[in-house]
Amino acid sequence: MGERYAxxxxxxxxxxxxxxxxxxxxxxxxxxxxxxxPVTVPFGAGNRLRRAYVVEVTDxxxxxxxxxxxxAGVDENGFRAASQLIRLAWWMKERxxxxxNQALKTVLPVKEKIRPAEKKTIRTELSEERLKExxxxxxxxxxxxxxxxxxxxxxxxxxxxxxxxxxxxxTASALKPMEEKGWIRVDRAEVYRNPLAAVKAGAGRxxxxxxxxxxxxxxIRDYRAGKPGKYLVYGITGxxxxxxxxxxxxxxxxxxxxxxVLIPEIALTYQTVMRFYRRxxxxxxxxxxxxxxxxxxxQFERALKGEIQVxxxxxxxxxxxxxxxxxxxxxxxxxxxxxxxxxxxYHAREVAEERAAMAGAGLVLGSAxxxxxxxxxALRGEYRLLRLEKRAKKDSRLAQVEIVDLRxxxxxxxxxxFSFRLQELMEEKLGRRxxxxxxxxxxxxxxxxxxxxxxxxLKCPHCDVSLTLHRNGRLKCHYCGYEISMPDRCPxxxxxxxxxxGTGTQKIEEQTKKMFPQARVLRMDMxxxxxxxxxxxILSAFGDxxxxxxxxxxxxxxxxxFPKVTLVGVLAADLSLHAPDFACGEKTxxxxxxxxxxxxxxxxxxxxxxxxxxxxxxxxxxxxxxDYERFYREEMSYRTMLRYPPVLRMLAIxxxxxxxxxxxxxxxxxxxxxxKYSAVPxxxxxxxxxPVDAPIYKVNDIYRKILYIKHENYDILLKIxxxxxxxxxxxxxxxxLQ
Numbered sequence: 158m159g160e161r162y163a164x165x166x167x168x169x170x171x172x173x174x175x176x177x178x179x180x181x182x183x184x185x186x187x188x189x190x191x192x193x194x195p196v197t198v199p200f201g202a203g204n205r206l207r208r209a210y211v212v213e214v215t216d217x218x219x220x221x222x223x224x225x226x227x228x229a230g231v232d233e234n235g236f237r238a239a240s241q242l243i244r245l246a247w248w249m250k251e252r253x254x255x256x257x258n259q260a261l262k263t264v265l266p267v268k269e270k271i272r273p274a275e276k277k278t279i280r281t282e283l284s285e286e287r288l289k290e291x292x293x294x295x296x297x298x299x300x301x302x303x304x305x306x307x308x309x310x311x312x313x314x315x316x317x318x319x320x321x322x323x324x325x326x327x328t329a330s331a332l333k334p335m336e337e338k339g340w341i342r343v344d345r346a347e348v349y350r351n352p353l354a355a356v357k358a359g360a361g362r363x364x365x366x367x368x369x370x371x372x373x374x375x376x377i378r379d380y381r382a383g384k385p386g387k388y389l390v391y392g393i394t395g396x397x398x399x400x401x402x403x404x405x406x407x408x409x410x411x412x413x414x415x416x417x418v419l420i421p422e423i424a425l426t427y428q429t430v431m432r433f434y435r436r437x438x439x440x441x442x443x444x445x446x447x448x449x450x451x452x453x454x455x456q457f458e459r460a461l462k463g464e465i466q467v468x469x470x471x472x473x474x475x476x477x478x479x480x481x482x483x484x485x486x487x488x489x490x491x492x493x494x495x496x497x498x499x500x501x502x503y504h505a506r507e508v509a510e511e512r513a514a515m516a517g518a519g520l521v522l523g524s525a526x527x528x529x530x531x532x533x534x535a536l537r538g539e540y541r542l543l544r545l546e547k548r549a550k551k552d553s554r555l556a557q558v559e560i561v562d563l564r565x566x567x568x569x570x571x572x573x574x575f576s577f578r579l580q581e582l583m584e585e586k587l588g589r590r591x592x593x594x595x596x597x598x599x600x601x602x603x604x605x606x607x608x609x610x611x612x613x614x615l616k617c618p619h620c621d622v623s624l625t626l627h628r629n630g631r632l633k634c635h636y637c638g639y640e641i642s643m644p645d646r647c648p649x650x651x652x653x654x655x656x657x658x659g660t661g662t663q664k665i666e667e668q669t670k671k672m673f674p675q676a677r678v679l680r681m682d683m684x685x686x687x688x689x690x691x692x693x694x695i696l697s698a699f700g701d702x703x704x705x706x707x708x709x710x711x712x713x714x715x716x717x718x719f720p721k722v723t724l725v726g727v728l729a730a731d732l733s734l735h736a737p738d739f740a741c742g743e744k745t746x747x748x749x750x751x752x753x754x755x756x757x758x759x760x761x762x763x764x765x766x767x768x769x770x771x772x773x774x775x776x777x778x779x780x781x782x783x784d785y786e787r788f789y790r791e792e793m794s795y796r797t798m799l800r801y802p803p804v805l806r807m808l809a810i811x812x813x814x815x816x817x818x819x820x821x822x823x824x825x826x827x828x829x830x831x832x833k834y835s836a837v838p839x840x841x842x843x844x845x846x847x848p849v850d851a852p853i854y855k856v857n858d859i860y861r862k863i864l865y866i867k868h869e870n871y872d873i874l875l876k877i878x879x880x881x882x883x884x885x886x887x888x889x890x891x892x893x894l895q
Contacts, residue, residue, distance in 0.1 A: 159216055163190055163228060165209035166243070166261065167200055177212055177257065179219050181227045190214065193244035195232040208232060210243045212257055239265070241515050242476060248511055254878050254892035255501035263501060264476045277318035278344045279332070281310050291340060302331040306341070318343070362436060365404065369397050372543040373404035376519060380408055385484070385519030387510065389535040391527050392545025393555065393783060394754020398523045401545070402486045403436050405521060410440065410466055414483025414518075418469045419505060421492035430469050437467055444470040444477070472497065472505035475512065482516040485509045490522035490531055491747055502893045506531070525754060525785075526747040529740075529796065530803040532789060556725070556756035556763030558781040562772045574668055579726045579766045587676055587705055591723040591761060595669065595708045596752050597662050606632060606643070610652035615644075619858045627663065665708050665728065673706070681709035711748060713755075723763050725756040730769040730777055738852075739801045742776045746788050749780035800844065800867055802895045808874040809893040810864045810881060811851065817860045823886040824848035824862040831866055834880040835873065843868040843877065 164177035180198050182190050190196065192211055200207040206229055218225060246260035281288065292307035305325045309316045321327045335341045365373065372390055379386050392398050406416045418433065434441045442456045442465040459465045460477050468477040472495050475485070487495070487509055495505040506522065513520040522531055522540065535542040548555070561576040571577055586593055606626050607614040614623045617634035624632035630643045647655050666680045681695045699707045700719055707713055733745045749767060756763030769777055779788035797804050812827060814820040828848055835843035844867040851861035866877055871894075878892055 163211045164213040167209040189231045193240040197229045253501035279316040302327045376405045387520045389540040390523040394525045395548040396545035409483035415479040416467045416484045419487045421494040440466040482518045484519045491528040533803045558765040586724045592721040593706045593724045595726045608647035613649040677704040679704040725765045727767045730767045731771045746776040805867045807895045808866045811891045812888040813861045814888040823888040834877045
């Protein structure tokens with residue numbers, strides 16, 4: 158057997174993961190060194206032994222074999238969670254087509270050294286008599302800060318630093334000479350920043366109904382038999398999926414293992430975390446992009462030290478460094494937020510499946526509107542399907558849904574954004590002091606601004622998109638951030654007849670207040686929740702009854718449970734049907750079903766009004782009846798006919814460049830290379846589409862083209878991707894597997 162070599166990342170706890178270094182694997186360690194293994198290696202000119210992690214094992218030396226050092230040993234006490242995460246990074250690199258460093262930066266999110274938070278306390282060893290003497294001296298010499306500190310020490314024995322700074326108005330410079338003289342000492346203790354510190358835990362257990370119990374028991378039986386599997390919990394809106402997750406989690410936690418719960422949006426974090434925290438208390442922590450660097454760092458440190466057992470958050474929580482992982486739960490598994498837009502362009506569902514397999518953990522997916530991929534896999538038996546067909550609360554039932562044809566409204570002379578039926582129901586619900594949610598899948602005041610003389614829309618000069626008008630009179634690009642004031646005249650023809658078209662959440666808010674001046678209105682979109690804590694403030698206020706109407710974008714219709722909401726109005730149901738995406742029908746159905754599921758979750762019956770220009774579309778009809786099976790049959794027949802996922806696998810290869818000509822020539826070479834590798838001996842060749850312009854061709858002065866390749870065999874797509882990766886093209890490439 159020839160020489161074997163290991164490429165390793167040295168000392169990953171440092172702020173920067175630089176590059177792999179190659180070492181020879183000694184014969185006695187051949188069986189112990191594999192991807193993810195913690196090893197010790199001689200590093201640098203002094204050959205100091207450092208910890209490292211193996212990221213690749215190969216038989217090909219990268220330089221003169223005589224100069225390659227040997228691995229010193231395998232670290233038996235190495236950090237197992239990091240080893241597992243590095244193996245996961247390698248798997249992601251191979252599957253999604255990225256560099257190892259990109260994958261490592263994804264799975265090892267805490268790379269910066271954050272100054273630990275400290276709790277400081279001022280104490281003294283002096284006697285009471287001596288303190289009184291010093292206080293009298295400070296009073297005589299008019300040292301007011303010293304006088305206040307000595308008084309506080311006499312009264313309470315020790316003084317918290319925050320109290321000294323805020324209440325006593327004592328600065329660090331005033332304390333320093335007192336510390337140097339030995340009169341006081343400042344004790345410092347490292348503490349963890351806890352984003353849930355202000356939350357009170359309490360009893361959160363509820364009695365499961367028969368359907369919930371059966372679903373939880375199916376997992377528990379497999380887990381106790383040592384065979385935790387993969388499950389899809391498919392339950393109608395309000396069926397109590399979260400309670401089922403918590404019952405499963407309790408079994409795993411009782412066994413001393415750890416749990417990761419993924420939720421798709423920061424907006425869901427508040428309500429979801431509260432439910433888990435009430436059940437499991439201080440075992441629970443949360444991570445999301447709104448936390449400070451220090452808070453994020455502390456949560457991973459707490460996980461490393463075993464101080465928490467449950468981590469809740471969006472897809473980045475999947476990489477929590479738990480050493481004894483027993484269960485991964487993915488709530489609302491159909492959500493697009495689980496797909497990363499940055500390299501590696503991974504899907505959290507697939508990565509969770511791989512991590513669960515590595516850890517011997519269970520995987521539970523849950524949704525009222527499962528993705529076609531997951532439901533198809535469940536029908537094939539790859540996931541165990543657990544159904545919840547009734548709402549959890551006895552008195553709760555699905556809302557009554559009405560579809561309003563906006564074409565008819567226009568014929569009747571109604572030019573407002575509220576149909577006559579929606580206006581009638583809003584008056585009725587407000588009269589009963591019940592709550593209303595109005596959903597529009599768009600933020601801003603108007604969708605775009607155009608000239609009525611020449612017809613030109615005002616576009617971003619850096620992106621191939623229209624600018625959005627906001628109520629403050631500013632036009633913004635929601636892709637690159639470009640922003641200008643609303644002009645008085647058309648930049649193209651000079652006409653003064655320019656105006657906003659379309660409807661956004663700000664305009665809905667304005668019109669709602671005009672039509673229903675007595676109503677208290679809240680708006681929730683990216684603009685009103687951009688600052689830290691924005692989601693929690695709005696949701697808490699609405700949940701506490703401080704508003705009658707909540708207006709918002711997608712974030713208000715996903716997963717929230719407000720028992721007083723008895724009416725949901727969907728103001729533009731078919732907007733998402735016009736997206737340049739083969740899955741636009743699926744996304745429309747999911748959004749409308751989720752929106753309909755927000756109404757009538759308490760004792761009072763719920764109503765839903767879906768306003769649309771396409772009332773006969775199967776996505777809208779199936780959502781109105783909340784009939785997933787009907788939608789699945791129709792959508793799968795369409796996917797089968799056009800050979801889209803999940804019927805076939807599809808690889809999208811995006812090329813980008815600031816130079817349009819270079820992009821065109823590189824895209825042509827990509828297409829030729831794909832043709833070369835697409836042939837399958839004795840089988841159907843891969844189907845190649847493009848390269849074509851991206852749906853938004855230019856973003857931030859970067860031009861973009863996409864090559865689509867479809868085949869039922871993932872290995873064929875992998876071969877094509879690796880062939881294109883080998884090309885030395887003057888463009889940026891990214892790969893998206895569907």
